[in-house]
Amino acid sequence: MYRYDQFDHQITAQRVAQFRDQVRRRLSGELKEDEFRILRLQNGLYMQIHAYMMRIAVPYGMLSAKQLRMFAHIARKYDRGYGHFTTRQNVQFNWLKLEDAPDILADLASVEMHATQTSGNCIRNTTSDEFAGVAQDEIVDPRPYAEILRQWSTLHPEFAFLPRKFKFSITGATTDRAAIQINDVGLQAVKNAQGEVGFRVMVGGGLGRTPVIGTEIADFIPWQHIITYVESIVRVFNEYGRRDNLYKARIKILVKALGIEEFRRQVEADWKFTKDGPCTLTQAELDRVAACFTAPVYENLPAKDAAVAALQRDNKAFANWLARNVKPHKAAGYAAVELSLKRAGAAPGDASAEQMDAAAEMADKFSFGELRVTHMQNLVLADVKQSDLISLWESAKANGLATPNIGLLTDIICCPGGDFCTLANARSITLAKAVDERFDDIDYLQDIGDLDLNISGCVNACAHHHVGHIGILGVDKSGEEWYQVSIGGNKGSPANVGKIIGRSFSFAQIPEVVARLLQVYVRERHEGERFVETVRRLGIEPFAEYVYATPVPQNEKLLLPDYDLIKVGTPYDNPYYSPRF
Numbered sequence: 001m002y003r004y005d006q007f008d009h010q011i012t013a014q015r016v017a018q019f020r021d022q023v024r025r026r027l028s029g030e031l032k033e034d035e036f037r038i039l040r041l042q043n044g045l046y047m048q049i050h051a052y053m054m055r056i057a058v059p060y061g062m063l064s065a066k067q068l069r070m071f072a073h074i075a076r077k078y079d080r081g082y083g084h085f086t087t088r089q090n091v092q093f094n095w096l097k098l099e100d101a102p103d104i105l106a107d108l109a110s111v112e113m114h115a116t117q118t119s120g121n122c123i124r125n126t127t128s129d130e131f132a133g134v135a136q137d138e139i140v141d142p143r144p145y146a147e148i149l150r151q152w153s154t155l156h157p158e159f160a161f162l163p164r165k166f167k168f169s170i171t172g173a174t175t176d177r178a179a180i181q182i183n184d185v186g187l188q189a190v191k192n193a194q195g196e197v198g199f200r201v202m203v204g205g206g207l208g209r210t211p212v213i214g215t216e217i218a219d220f221i222p223w224q225h226i227i228t229y230v231e232s233i234v235r236v237f238n239e240y241g242r243r244d245n246l247y248k249a250r251i252k253i254l255v256k257a258l259g260i261e262e263f264r265r266q267v268e269a270d271w272k273f274t275k276d277g278p279c280t281l282t283q284a285e286l287d288r289v290a291a292c293f294t295a296p297v298y299e300n301l302p303a304k305d306a307a308v309a310a311l312q313r314d315n316k317a318f319a320n321w322l323a324r325n326v327k328p329h330k331a332a333g334y335a336a337v338e339l340s341l342k343r344a345g346a347a348p349g350d351a352s353a354e355q356m357d358a359a360a361e362m363a364d365k366f367s368f369g370e371l372r373v374t375h376m377q378n379l380v381l382a383d384v385k386q387s388d389l390i391s392l393w394e395s396a397k398a399n400g401l402a403t404p405n406i407g408l409l410t411d412i413i414c415c416p417g418g419d420f421c422t423l424a425n426a427r428s429i430t431l432a433k434a435v436d437e438r439f440d441d442i443d444y445l446q447d448i449g450d451l452d453l454n455i456s457g458c459v460n461a462c463a464h465h466h467v468g469h470i471g472i473l474g475v476d477k478s479g480e481e482w483y484q485v486s487i488g489g490n491k492g493s494p495a496n497v498g499k500i501i502g503r504s505f506s507f508a509q510i511p512e513v514v515a516r517l518l519q520v521y522v523r524e525r526h527e528g529e530r531f532v533e534t535v536r537r538l539g540i541e542p543f544a545e546y547v548y549a550t551p552v553p554q555n556e557k558l559l560l561p562d563y564d565l566i567k568v569g570t571p572y573d574n575p576y577y578s579p580r581f
Contacts, residue, residue, distance in 0.1 A: 001062045001370055002147050002292040004112040011155065012109040015116055019043050020102035027099060042122075044115030045101055048420050052096040054104060055118040060128035060146040060170075061089035061373040065360040068371060070111045072356035078104055083356065085341060085349045087413060087464055088167070089127050089373040090118060094420050121249075122160055123153035123234070126168045129177045130374040133293060134382045136330050140189045140197050142172035144290040145226065148281065151289075152227050159234055163241030164249035166234060167206075170199075179375055181205050181214045181495035182467060184237075184251045185230055190220060198222045203233060203263070204255030207461035211497045212252040215260045217267065223286070227279045232271040236263070296368045296383055301333025305386040320404035320442060321393055333386050337367075339379040339396055340403040340411070344436055347429040348414040349377030358399035366392050375491075376411060408445040409453055409518075410436050413464060417457025417474060418481065424457030426474025426481030431455055431510060434555070438511035448518060451531045452491070467491040469532040470517060471498045472510065483510055487517060487543055488535040501544040508554040516547045 004012075019039070026036045040046075044055040056071075071091055075083050078100045079093040086092060096104070108114055117124055128146045129135065149168055153159070159166070171178040172189040180186025186202035198220040205214025221229045237251045240258075255263050312319045327336040339359055342348050351359070359379055363371045366388050367381035374380055379401075384392060396402035405411045412435065415421065417428025432455055439445060454468030465471035467489040475482050482504040489498030505513055518531075520543045525534045535543065 001064060002059070002143075002289070008112065009109075012105075012112075012114050012116075015043065015114065016102060016105045016109055019105060023098060023102050038120070040101075041119040042116070043101070043105065044118035045096075045098075046119065048094060048416075048422055050095065050420065052098055052101065053092055053094045053420070054096055054101065054115055055086070055090050055092045056108060056113060056115050057118050057125040058089050058091060058113075058373050059150050060126055060132070060143055061130050062143070063371045063373065064111075065363040065369045065371070067111045067113055068356050068360040068363070070107060070113070072353040072360070074104055074107060075353040075356065082350050082352045084347070084416065085351065085373050085377050085379070087375050087377060087462065088125060089130075089375065090125055091373070092416075094416065117154065119165075121162045121164050121166075123156065123162075123166045123168065126150055126153070126170065127178055127183075127375065128169065129171045129173055130372040130380050131177060131327065131336055131382065132172060132372075133295065134329050134331070134334075134336055135173050135175075135177075136328050137174045138172050138330070139174065139191060140172045141290070141293060142170045142178075142187075142189060143293045144286060145172075145187070145189075145199075145223070146170050147289050147292065148227065148285075149230075152231075152279065159238060162234070162238055163243045164246070164251075166237070166251065168230070176493040176495075177375070179464070179467070179491045179495070181493070182207055182211075182464065182491060183214065185233060186214050187226065187230075192220055196222065199226050201229065201233075204252040204260075205495075206250050206252045207464055207466045208250070209247050209459050210250075210252065211461070211466040212256065213495050213497065214252075215255065217260060217264050224281045225275055227281060228274045228277060229267075229271055231279060232267045232274060235270055236266045240266075295331075298331045298334060298383075299385070301385060301387070303332045303386075305333075305389070308386055308389050311390055317404070318390070318393060320446065321402055322389070323446075324404045324406045324408065325402070326389065329383070331383075335384050335386055335389065337381045337384045337389070337392060337396075338374065338406045339381065339401040340405060341378050341401070342405055342411050342436075343400045343403045344410075344440055345433065346400075347416075347419075348412045348432050351379075355399055355401060358395070359401065362392060362395055365395075376406075377413060378406065378411075404442060405445060407450045407452075409439050409448055409451045409514075410445060411453075412436065413452065413454040413468065415456050415462035417455070421457060423460055424474060425459075425476040426457050426483060427507070428455045428457040428463065428474065431472070431474075431483070431507060434507075435511050435514060438515065438555075448521070449530055452489075453514070454489075464491060465489075466497045467495060468498065469530075469535070470514060475504055477504070481507060483507065485510075485513055485517075485547075487540055488532060490532055499540045501540050502548055505552060506554065509552040511555050512552050513547055516552070517543050520546045 025031045046053045080095045169183040170187040182205045188200045201218040202214035203217040372380040414432040418424040452469040454465040455472045456463040456465040457474040471486040473484045486498035
């Protein structure tokens with residue numbers, strides 16, 4: 001994976017020193033909060049309900065074991081013993097003190113990490129395919145290009161104050177596992193008729209208040225010109241994006257207002273002046289960065305391991321884990337393994353300090369010391385020998401990281417919601433726990449099959465509810481939390497926004513609503529058809545009709561006071577499932 005050069009070290013050291021002085025002046029009263037706000041956001045520091053939250057960049061989802069151990073250290077020393085992994089492959093700590101923030105940044109810098117540009121109206125952390133470099137359907141490894149994008153965009157002076165935040169996502173595979181169509185710019189590696197590598201470019205995607213699926217602006221940009229081309233896209237946005245209305249400031253609004261043809265014309269008019277300029281990539285530059293992402297030395301192994309096959313036959317729990325959490329690998333005798341952060345009773349995407357240390361140890365022992373963060377808020381060990389799968393499974397089980405639910409209903413995508421976030425209208429974490437408890441039957445989940453359930457606490461859609469097969473959005477009704485339900489969304493190719501089934505529901509009704517949606521699916525599905533495919537074929541009407549046919553009852557188990565929902569005796573012995581203290 002990429003290692004910092006002298007410029008990276010210099011930049012991060014300067015930012016730490018600069019922010020340390022800014023925090024000192026804020027604590028002394030020299031800086032007022034209105035003055036300090038933009039400074040802390042430049043360093044990924046938010047003020048939330050209970051405390052400060054810091055978002056740390058995990059570039060294109062890649063982590064070393066050493067870096068994950070640093071997260072565990074931060075969780076223990078500065079937080080309440082855990083961290084939260086996000087849909088943008090970052091990590092967040094939710095219980096920080098302002099005076100500790102500079103020390104946290106200094107600790108991060110010691111392992112070549114930072115929180116720069118994880119907030120603010122700038123180019124945010126570039127995301128990518130969590131199986132980059134090992135996927136069987138990969139055309140080209142996207143990580144060198146993602147790193148070049150990171151270097152180009154970091155503290156870019158022209159794009160430090162954009163109309164609104166800006167997000168890139170890149171994939172090198174034929175299957176879109178990076179959700180490129182819901183980003184401001186999405187890049188997908190392709191080859192032309194001559195076998196040359198380039199990128200298909202999507203523009204104007206995004207969720208939030210106005211969900212939009214991105215539009216293709218170019219079907220093939222040679223890799224040498226990809227930086228100059230996307231620079232022209234951002235420059236047009238920077239010049240013409242709206243700055244008078246926060247809710248209409250994203251590039252998706254500009255693309256819709258101009259139309260894709262006019263937007264393309266403006267981008268290409270700008271590009272003709274820079275296409276062969278200093279940002280044109282050379283083979284030497286690509287080779288320099290790509291050298292950081294060379295494949296490990298794989299052993300010559302048989303495609304299957306006899307001991308694994310035998311235990312798979314004899315042990316149902318192991319067989320379930322193999323079926324859901326173990327993914328194919330391009331090298332014979334190896335596999336990619338997902339460590340589930342969706343265990344029962346815990347917040348989706350959360351990992352305790354002990355689990356982070358354990359995952360780092362597994363990475364060192366089984367996967368060349370590297371991990372990845374997924375868009376589904378889990379972790380991946382990308383290079384595991386088939387012969388090590390049994391030992392890895394036992395270690396993951398012992399540390400609560402082996403729940404065999406990857407891609408299933410309880411692999412819930414969830415934002416912090418009203419439990420933490422000042423923007424939220426409703427709780428997300430507590431609702432995810434309620435749904436998880438209702439469907440805590442692995443055989444039933446396996447029968448239902450692949451299903452994305454996404455829960456967002458507000459319209460900002462941090463949990464990408466618009467593209468969930470079932471999407472749940474927290475809404476405010478006269479100061480009370482309610483939930484709007486949509487179905488049929490999809491984040492991959494083809495990506496589409498789900499449709500709202502009707503009026504909203506109370507917190508206690510949601511588990512029953514999900515159950516009714518699944519009952520229609522089980523009744524109407526064709527053989528081999530996923531939930532989202534059944535919705536596409538039938539439309540939302542049969543589902544909505546069944547959900548609203550009779551009043552949706554309140555789940556009596558959920559009518560307890562909030563404090564009864566606290567999971568006592570875990571790392572979450574805090575005001576975690578109770579939103580407002």
